[in-house]
Amino acid sequence: MPHSHLRQLPLGARLALVLLNLVLAIGFAASLQHLKWHHENRDERPGLTLDDIRGAYHGIQTTSPIKSALERNHPDTLSPTNRKALLDWLSSPRIAEDYDSLDKGDAAPAEIIRANCLSCHGRAAKATPQGEIAKTIPLDYWDDVKPLAFSRKVEPNSVKVLAASTHTHALSLGTLTIVVCGLLCLTALPRRIVGAICFFASLGLLADFAGWWIARDYDAATYAIVIGGGVYNALMVLSLVVISVDCVWRKSNPKSAT
Incomplete structure (x- = not known):
């Protein structure tokens, strides 16, 4: 088992990380709720559906x-x-x-x-x-x-709106992901698992953003938005849980070598 560098931090610093992770978790939950409120009913049907996402990034026209x-x-x-x-x-x-x-x-x-x-x-x-x-x-x-x-016709977001959203979210989420992955690397989680989480979270985030633009011309890219965004959010929340647990886990007392 790899050594945890987070457990060497002072108690106050470790508790601060736990509290900040909780803030980030609340932020992820709020962003998902905002996504639902922002996109639902684009297809004139209750609840958030795949057609709502398709309508926002590709547009839909159904009979x-x-x-x-x-x-x-x-x-x-x-x-x-x-x-x-x-x-x-x-x-x-x-x-x-x-x-x-x-x-x-x-x-x-x-x-x-x-x-x-x-x-x-x-x-x-x-x-x-x-x-x-x-x-x-x-x-x-x-x-x-x-x-x-x-019959329904929903126009996608304009290129200007999409560019502004990409500018805001790519920089903020990219920076957040670097920080979370960096903290995850300091935990006692096995290195292969850490590497897999960081890789697939980054891939999911890239697929999400790329899907925003590709979906304007290719409807199938809507699935990249949904799957990529889902994988990214799930792995980020999992990482926050692992980091928090690692911060509060009781320090081990290895026996002196004989």
Whole structure:
């Protein structure tokens, strides 16, 4: 087991490192919460999703699930007139306003859906063989239809915003990583493990930042942002725990050599 240099520090210095590590851990937790608040709902869906990250760095443009189903000729029993009416509705800027429009009467989207879709997608259909569909994709009410009715287009962050964010975070997180890895090297943790943690944390941080820029042109780079950022944060928190434990661990009293 390698010798711990941190345990040779005065008690006050070691306790100070523990307290500062706690501050950094709080900072990591706050940054994750800020990430959630900053990016969630970009895709107009609750919670932080991969599409939120994709929207921020690459942009997303998706077709309404209901529109996609209609264009695939689903349901095949729907008349051409009603299918066209629904497609025109989903392509209009008045999706919410015209959903149950009284002026349209039986041609209102709500009425067409009620007459042609609820046999499988209605809550009352749960007791039928088609009940599994109703459990996952009910279409009884506007609150059910709304998440499936809108096509989405989310523009990525501008290059100026991305450059400013990179400037701020690359310098601060790069410096923080050097300090944490340096302290980790002073612990009694085996050298191979220390090397692996430092390497993969640095690789994760680089993948995260590189992904920000590459994802503007290549959607797949979004995974580098998520995986790289996740690996980096996890290994940094692990390093803070190891450093703190090493600081407060009782000093060993090796026997004198004979």
